[in-house]
Amino acid sequence: MRISRKALLKYFLLSLLGAGFVLILFGGSTYLFSSKQNVVRSSSSIAVNLSSTCGSPKAGPTDNPVAAKYGVEAYPWTENIKWNCVYNINDFKGSTIVEQFNAARDVATANGGGVVYFPSGTYTFTDSIFLKNGVVIRGDTPSGKDAKSDSYKPPTKFIxxxxxxxxSGNGTPNNTAFKKIFTTAPESDSNIGIVNVDINRGGIKLSGDIDTGKKQNIVIFGIRSNNVADPSPQVPDISFQEPWMRYSDRFAANITINAFANVLVANNRLNDAITDNYEQPAYKIKPLEGNEIITYAEGSKVPFHYGNHYGIVVNRSKPEGFTLAAEPNTEPGLFRKGIVIRDNWVFHTMRIGIQASGDGLLIKDNQISDQPNKEWWTDPTGTKQPRGAVTYENRAIDWSGYNVQIEGNNYQVYRHRVMDTAYLSVDGEGILIQECCGGTKINGVTIVKNEGNAYIGLYKIPSTRNVRISDNKVLSNVSDIASIYVEANTNNRSSSMENVIIENNTVAGTIAAKANLGGKGNIIRNNIGNNSGTIKYSCNITVQGNTGFAQEPCLNLQSSNQQTQ
Structure with missing residues (x-):
């Protein structure tokens, strides 16, 4: 059949038109697909979806581990963390694990936050790492989930x-070690944390300005932490010490956090396997008297010790220090809400196990351990010979704030023998608040069902209101202070207290409560002693139903212009 030239031309034009339509349709479809997927590429060339299917291909667990342990309603703010957006570290490339982490973290941040997941295994870091806003580091879930168990060992390990x-010489440079996990914007990064990781030689330091910072919603959960330290900036004192000498900074901590609101430090295990202590033979210090420098030939007298520091510090870190007996208008950072420290296991050999402040602060069900039969041969700075009255702040819990609850904690504290003398360090507190050093006035505290070997003290607080100390057991006492000691008088002035109730406690020793200016609603009742102590109390306090104490006459109230003796 013959086809006319006119028909051929028509067929050719229709074919061109159809092909053009297909190209336009295909091109348009491709454009719409790319726009809908909204793809961002990291430096590792991993494409990650910004839509509801966020995360990387290998992904990981997506549950909220805090809700799994405590229920969704306990800490609802943890739902602000994007647990379902999981970025598996194995989906990201880099010449080091730090570069891999940075790549995963940056993609998570670009997608509005999420979890950087490290599956079971050992990851070696040669530098500090930094979280960013909305990013949580998460390891594999341990088979045993109770951090207070000796068998607790998260399978994801950071070294x-x-x-x-x-x-000799200048010694090893400090910057070769002593690394940390920080956050990039410490004043504002929120919805951040670290979950289920065994961290060796890396402290967690999420600090910032305690008064003006706005970061919130921080979770430290399921961490095992060992061999954390900082070198003291006071050592070496090159005027008499060798440049290679080092001393463990007493202000270091395994976990340090300053935040505006909502901090949960829970189910962590600190310092159960310290392996890096080392001795320093020929360490030098200044004498108490005279000018002749003392050199300790025995390296064991001044070891660099990875347990001589704080365990957990939340909202108590301020370089310039705090005003005495603080209030919300003088130290707002000490009265933040939503601070919870619970279910942790903490071992330390100097300083304080848990130190925290807040309005509504909860310190609950922690176990704090210490080393007995300790001995130390320097002052706290590591530069001088210690005096007999030296303090190393051996203490289990140091708290401050309003409306505080301290419940169900078990603690052991021991004092240091000072060199080879008969003196013991002037410390050994179990649960303490004091006027100085981040202490606040007291307006609401419940201290219940704790058990330990050192005293419970509200020590020289000039405004003490609404206190309940109940159902605690202080069955031994390593200090010379009363087993329960409440005093509203300071070194400079007398004061009063109101609604202080001390009841149903079992103690080995004395119960003392003093307020020279009186007050109302104060009661000591139904406590049980072991016939080794007395009850000492101001005459404004009702005393009734106590057994196992020698009760002395009440202490006469004094006028407001008399100082406490």
Missing amino acids: FSKYEPTF
Whole structure:
């Protein structure tokens, strides 16, 4: 059949038109697909979806581990963390694990936050790492989930660089070790945390300005932490010490956090396997008297010790220090809401196990351990010979704030023998608030069902209101202070207290409560002693139903212009 030239031309034009339509349709479809997927590419060339299917291909667990342990209603703010957006570290490339983490973290941040997941295994870091807003580090879920159990060992392990000392010249540079997990914007990064990781040689330091910072919603959960330290900036004192000498900074901590609101430090295990302590033979200090420098030939007298520091510190870190007996208008950072420290296991050999402040602060069900038969041969700075009255702040819990609850904690505290003398360090407190050093006035505290070997003290607080100390057991006492000691008088002035109730406690020793200016609603009742102590009390306090104490006459009230003796 013959086809006319006119028909051929028509067929050709229709074919061109159809092909063009297909190209336009295909191109348009491709454009719409790309726009809908909204893809961002990281430096590792992993495409990650910004839509509801966020995360990386290998992903990981997506549950809220806090809700799994405590229920959704306990800490609802943890739902602000994007647990379902999981970025598996194995989906990201880098020449080091730090670069891999940074790539995963940056993609998570670009997608509005999420979890950087590290599956079971060991990850070696040679530098500090930094979280960003909305990013949580998460390891694999441990088979045993109770951090207070001796078998607690998260299968995801982070190992940071070890400090390898040298005992000549300038020594090993400090920057070869002592790494940390920080956050990039410490004043504002929120919805951040670290979950289920065994961290060796890396402290967690999410600090910032305690008064003006706005970061919130911080979770530290399921961490195991060992061999954390900082070198003291006071050592070496090159006027008499060798440049290679080092001393463990007493203000270091395994976990340090300053936040505006909502901090949960729970189910962590600190310092159960310290392996990096090392001795320093020929360490030098100044004498108490005279000018002759003392050199300790025995390296065991001044070891660099990875347990001589704080365990957990929340909202008690301020370089310039705090005003005495603080109030919300003088130290707002000490009265933040939503601070919870619970179910942790903490071992330390100097300073304080848990130190925290807040309005509504909860410190609950922690176990705090210490080393007995300790001995130390320097002052706290590591530069001088210690005096007999030296304090190393051996203390289990140091708290401050309003409306505080301290419940169900078990603690052991021991004092240091000072060199080879008969003196013991002037410390050994179990649960303490004091006027100085981040202490606040008291307006609401419940201290119940705690058990330990050192005293419960509300020590020289000039405004003490609404206190209940009940059902505690202080069955031994390593200090010379009363087993329960409440005093509203300070060194400079007398004061009063109101609604202080001390009841149903079992103690080995004395119960003392003093307020020279009187007050109302104060009661000591139904406590049980072991016939080794007395009840000492101001005459404004009702005393009734106590057994196992020698009760002395009440202490006469004094006028407001008399100082406490």
